[in-house]
Amino acid sequence: xxxxxxxxxxxxxxxxxxxxxxxxxxxxxxxxxxxxxxxxxxxxxxxxxxxxxxxxxxxxxxxxxxxxxxxxxxxxxxxxxxxxxxxxxxxxxxxxxxxxxxxxxxxxxxxxxxxxxxxxxxxxxxxxxxxxxxxxxxxxxxxxxxxxxxxxxxxxxxxxxxxxxxxxxxxxxxxxxxxxxxxxxxxxxxxxxxxxxxxxxxxxxxxxxxxxxxxxxxxxxxxxxxxxxxxxxxxxxxxxxxxxxxxxxxxxxxxxxxxxxxxxxxxxxxxxxxxxxxxxxxxxxxxxxxxxxxxxxxxxxxxxxxxxxxxxxxxxxxxxxxxxxxxxxxxxxxxxxxxxxxxxxxxxxxxxxxxxxxxxxxxxxxxxxxxxxxxxxxxxxxxxxxxxxxxxxxxxxxxxxxxxxxxxxxxxxxxxxxxxxxxxxxxxxxxxxxxxxxxxx
Amino acid sequence: xxxxxxxxxxxxxxxxxxxxxxxxxxxxxxxxxxxxxxxxxxxxxxxxxxxxxxxxxxxxxxxxxxxxxxxxxxxxxxxxxxxxxxxxxxxxxxxxxxxxxxxxxxxxxxxxxxxxxxxxxxxxxxxxxxxxxxxxxxxxxxxxxxxxxxxxxxxxxxxxxxxxxxxxxxxxxxxxxxxxxxxxxxxxxxxxxxxxxxxxxxxxxxxxxxxxxxxxxxxxxxxxxxxxxxxxxxxxxxxxxxxxxxxxxxxxxxxxxxxxxxxxxxxxxxxxxxxxxxx
Numbered sequence: 146x147x148x149x150x151x152x153x154x155x156x157x158x159x160x161x162x163x164x165x166x167x168x169x170x171x172x173x174x175x176x177x178x179x180x181x182x183x184x185x186x187x188x189x190x191x192x193x194x195x196x197x198x199x200x201x202x203x204x205x206x207x208x209x210x211x212x213x214x215x216x217x218x219x220x221x222x223x224x225x226x227x228x229x230x231x232x233x234x235x236x237x238x239x240x241x242x243x244x245x246x247x248x249x250x251x252x253x254x255x256x257x258x259x260x261x262x263x264x265x266x267x268x269x270x271x272x273x274x275x276x277x278x279x280x281x282x283x284x285x286x287x288x289x290x291x292x293x294x295x296x297x298x299x300x301x302x303x304x305x306x307x308x309x310x311x312x313x314x315x316x317x318x319x320x321x322x323x324x325x326x327x328x329x330x331x332x333x334x335x336x337x338x339x340x341x342x343x344x345x346x347x348x349x350x351x352x353x354x355x356x357x358x359x360x361x362x363x364x365x366x367x368x369x370x371x372x373x374x375x376x377x378x379x380x381x382x383x384x385x386x387x388x389x390x391x392x393x394x395x396x397x398x399x400x401x402x403x404x405x406x407x408x409x410x411x412x413x414x415x416x417x418x419x420x421x422x423x424x425x426x427x428x429x430x431x432x433x434x435x436x437x438x439x440x441x442x443x444x445x446x447x448x449x450x451x452x453x454x455x456x457x458x459x460x461x462x463x464x465x466x467x468x469x470x471x472x473x474x475x476x477x478x479x480x481x482x483x484x485x486x487x488x489x490x491x492x493x494x495x496x497x498x499x500x501x502x503x504x505x506x507x508x509x510x511x512x513x514x515x516x517x518x519x520x521x522x523x524x525x526x527x528x529x530x531x532x533x534x535x536x537x538x539x540x541x542x543x544x545x546x547x548x549x550x551x552x553x554x555x556x557x558x559x560x561x562x563x564x565x566x567x568x569x570x571x572x573x574x575x576x577x578x579x580x581x582x583x584x585x586x
Numbered sequence: 587x588x589x590x591x592x593x594x595x596x597x598x599x600x601x602x603x604x605x606x607x608x609x610x611x612x613x614x615x616x617x618x619x620x621x622x623x624x625x626x627x628x629x630x631x632x633x634x635x636x637x638x639x640x641x642x643x644x645x646x647x648x649x650x651x652x653x654x655x656x657x658x659x660x661x662x663x664x665x666x667x668x669x670x671x672x673x674x675x676x677x678x679x680x681x682x683x684x685x686x687x688x689x690x691x692x693x694x695x696x697x698x699x700x701x702x703x704x705x706x707x708x709x710x711x712x713x714x715x716x717x718x719x720x721x722x723x724x725x726x727x728x729x730x731x732x733x734x735x736x737x738x739x740x741x742x743x744x745x746x747x748x749x750x751x752x753x754x755x756x757x758x759x760x761x762x763x764x765x766x767x768x769x770x771x772x773x774x775x776x777x778x779x780x781x782x783x784x785x786x787x788x789x790x791x792x793x794x795x796x797x798x799x800x801x802x803x804x805x806x807x808x809x810x811x812x813x814x815x816x817x818x819x820x821x822x823x824x825x826x827x828x829x830x831x832x833x834x835x836x837x838x839x840x841x842x843x844x845x846x847x848x849x850x851x852x853x854x855x856x857x858x859x860x861x862x863x864x865x
Contacts, residue, residue, distance in 0.1 A: 236714045238722065483700035483715060506703070566705050573710045 149393060151386040153523040154378040155556045157313050157477065159352065164436040164443040165316040169324055171447045172460055174246050178220055178451030179231050179488040180206065181241040185280045186287045187213030194242060198225045203256035203427050206242055215278045215288045219244060220429040220449035222251040232487040234454075234473035236480045241488070244451065258425045267339045270422060274339075277421030278428045278491070282413035283307060283318075283382070284474055286492035289414055293339045295403040304342045305391060306333045308349040308356060308412040309375055309382030312475030315495040317432040318412050320445045322349065322356040326363040329412050330370065332419035336410055337369070346391060347372045347412075350381055379477060380554040384409045386523050398550050413494075433489055435461045439468030439498030448489055454496055455485035469501035477555040510563040518557035518567065524550050528557035528567045535570040540581070543574045551575070619671055620648045626667035627657055632736040634658040634758030647672075658683075659737070659756030683772040684755040685739075685762060689725040690782035690842065692747035695797040696724055707733075712766040720795035723767060723785040731761035731770060779830045781806075783842045786819045792840075800842045809837040 183189040190207035200206060200219040207217040223246040231241040262270070275290040295301055306329065310318040322329060329347075337345050347364070349357045351374040364370035375381050375390060385396045387409060394405040402409055413431060420426045429450050436443035441462030448457065454471065458464055472479035473487065476497055518528035526547060534543040551571045558567040624644040631639040635656050637646065646652035647668060654676055655665035661682045669676035702711055702718035708730035711717045717726045727746030739754035740761060750761070752775055762770045769784040781800060785792055789801030802820040814828040822842075824830060835843045 232715060238715055480714070481700075483718075569704050569710055569713070572713055573705070573707070576713060577709070 149390040151389045151523055152525055153521045155521050155559050157379055159313045161316050164434050164445055165319055167443060167445050169320050169432055169445045169447050172452060175452050175456040178244045178449060179241045179453055180244060180451035181233050181239060181490055182207040182217060183239055184217050184491045185215050186285060190214055190217055194225050196225055196227055201251055201253035204253040213288055213291050215275060215280060218278055218427040218429050220451050221246045222249050223247045232484050234480060234487045234490060234493055256425050260425060262422050270335060270339050273422050274418055279417055279421060280491045281411055282431060283411035284492050284494055292408060299403045300406060301340045301342055301403060301408050302406045304337050304345045305387060305407060305409045306347045306412055306415055307382055307387060307409050308347055309387060311350060311379045311382040312477055314436050314497045315434045315475050317434040317445055317494050319353050319356055321416055321432055322412055323359050325416055326359050328416045328419040330363050330367060332415035335418050335422055343369045345370045348375050348387055348391060350375045350377050352377045380523055383552055383554055398547055428491055433493055434495035437498040438500045438503050439464045450491060451488050453486055453488045464498050465500060467501045468498050469504050470499045472497040507564040509565045513563055517560045521556040521560050524552055526551060532565055532567050532570045535574045540574055540577045544578055548574045617648050620644050622671040623647050623668050626664055628659050630736050632659055632758040659758045682775045683757045684752040684775045685750045685770050686773045686780060687725055687748045687750055688769045688771055688782055688784045690798040691721060691724045691796045692743055692745035694745050696721055697795045709766045721785055730764050734760045734764040774826050777826050779832055779845050781822050781824050781843050786821050788820055798841050801840055805837040806834050806843060810834050
């Protein structure tokens with residue numbers, strides 16, 4: 146089934162050569178860490194520390210609240226200097242703890258102990274994953290244990306480990322597959338054990354032949370594993386598109402991959418699960434790609450959650466003078482940042498710095514109804530019609546035309562000859578519909 | 587020729603008789619007052635009363651299910667007209683309220699933290715870090731309220747601030763619901779002293795980002811009559827049920843308190859003074 150083609154998609158310049166050969170470097174301890182209390186989609190966790198507290202590495206600083214929520218841990222030992230509102234890279238200003246590291250980097254008791262996981266049952270594994278504060282590390286930051294808890298009537302028969310990394314510029318997953326394949330494979334088999342799944346596919350885009358090769362080498366003696374090379378087309382790494390390309394199964398509108406018996410996890414998440422279960426290390430660090438024409442030395446960096454963009458940029462030799470834009474995530478789906486005080490969260494896969502001349506400046510125009518957006522929308526929506534509805538504030542009609550199914554991949558806006566801010570319109574509509582359903586109770 | 591005329595005339599006579607009988611026999615009783623009330627209502631179908639339109643409200647009023655002053659847009663005058671139709675005395679004559687944008691920070695006095703190049707609409711802009719204004723409570727100036735106003739009562743200053751014209755405002759509250767920052771409030775039309783700020787930030791932060799923001803210094807609270815101005819989480823708020831002398835304006839070190847014209851003239855005048863005085 147490999148190499149199947151999903152509908153639509155685009156071929157933006159990938160620009161991955163900037164950072165793909167950079168070996169993952171460990172970020173030295175910064176002078177301060179800004180750790181946001183909300184790091185997951187779903188219910189925001191409840192902060193349990195206050196100003197002046199002394200925390201240890203791995204100590205819980207925010208407890209999970211409700212099922213769709215995970216705890217947040219202190220990334221190192223130190224003192225809580227203040228609790229204040231800081232920019233979160235997804236585009237909101239929310240409370241965060243400023244932790245000044247004491248340099249000892251001392252683990253809290255009970256963490257960082259190697260353990261034998263062979264005898265552990267599914268519920269225990271799931272608890273370990275929840276307690277480690279694990280979320281999807283591809284960008285959406287959805288709590289992992291929730292994904293691992295499908296209802297009984299929806300059995301999962303296939304686990305897909307997503308190493309497609311279709312977003313331009315980013316190479317964090319690529320490097321992780323090259324350097325930590327064993328951990329990824331072990332973490333994947335942990336997921337498979339929780340779900341009772343026998344078949345695991347590691348999906349990698351064909352523009353990373355070395356990663357495909359490495360992963361293949363590490364699965365030879367593993368039962369049920371296979372590695373598939375995927376077509377290089379954006380958004381190949383989007384959950385629903387990846388499932389269709391691999392299996393031909395179509396996730397229904399408004400549905401989840403579990404509706405077609407599939408679970409997708411990012412390679413970074415699989416590696417974090419390995420760290421959490423085997424070594425008892427909560428999710429307090431991740432690989433971040435710092436790249437783009439605006440940075441002096443593009444790098445892949447293993448850094449603590451809470452490291453400010455400012456420190457990361459400094460570690461990469463600073464930025465060029467005419468740098469005009471800082472994007473958290475990739476250029477297709479990322480969010481432009483207004484401040485380098487924003488810090489790395491569990492879902493931050495990269496920081497892209499663009500030079501002034503690389504940033505298109507434009508005035509958007511009226512829709513000329515050319516239909517290009519319709520031919521590239523991988524969700525088979527009608528972005529042109531939707532955007533007109535939203536412009537006229539006809540949100541009910543937008544809902545009727547399934548704006549809620551938009552995955553915000555940006556293909557439509559990328560091809561639009563009128564330069565219409567289509568994704569922005571759809572985000573507005575979604576916010577409006579959320580508001581409406583909240584009012585309706 | 588003559589036959590044709592007679593034939594047509596008799597057919598016409600026959601049909602008209604039929605129609606006349608039908609009109610009597612199948613007549614639907616319509617309360618004549620409904621029509622009269624609808625005529626008295628503004629007819630803008632603004633939805634300010636909470637009903638689908640003016641005719642629906644007229645029906646409700648005639649049935650006694652709504653008060654004669656239920657139309658916020660029409661105000662006292664319309665209430666009197668409707669009372670006349672119903673043959674009752676309208677004694678209420680309560681305070682009419684108009685909308686007021688509780689922010690005075692236009693581009694000349696309030697800082698911006700980034701360059702926003704997106705959709706020209708406050709609700710869309712607010713999705714990204716709450717908007718480009720450094721003050722997270724401030725007016726974004728992208729005219730979402732002016733767009734929804736059915737009466738054209740909201741003017742956008744070229745410097746990026748929405749200002750309600752109380753002459754045109756009918757109090758339908760559409761803008762109050764539309765503002766993503768929630769900074770448009772309904773205030774009694776006869777009150778002239780207002781505090782044009784919604785920021786709950788601490789004074790130090792406000793000083794850095796806005797020249798006309800409330801810094802919570804409490805001077806106005808002390809100067810004003812008991813209970814006329816209260817502090818609510820670092821923000822001075824006018825309590826309109828207590829009379830507030832205009833002299834209190836002088837106490838404000840930030841020119842946040844304005845008097846009189848909440849119209850375009852008055853506000854921009856105040857702002858010019860503030861901008862000139864401090865920068």
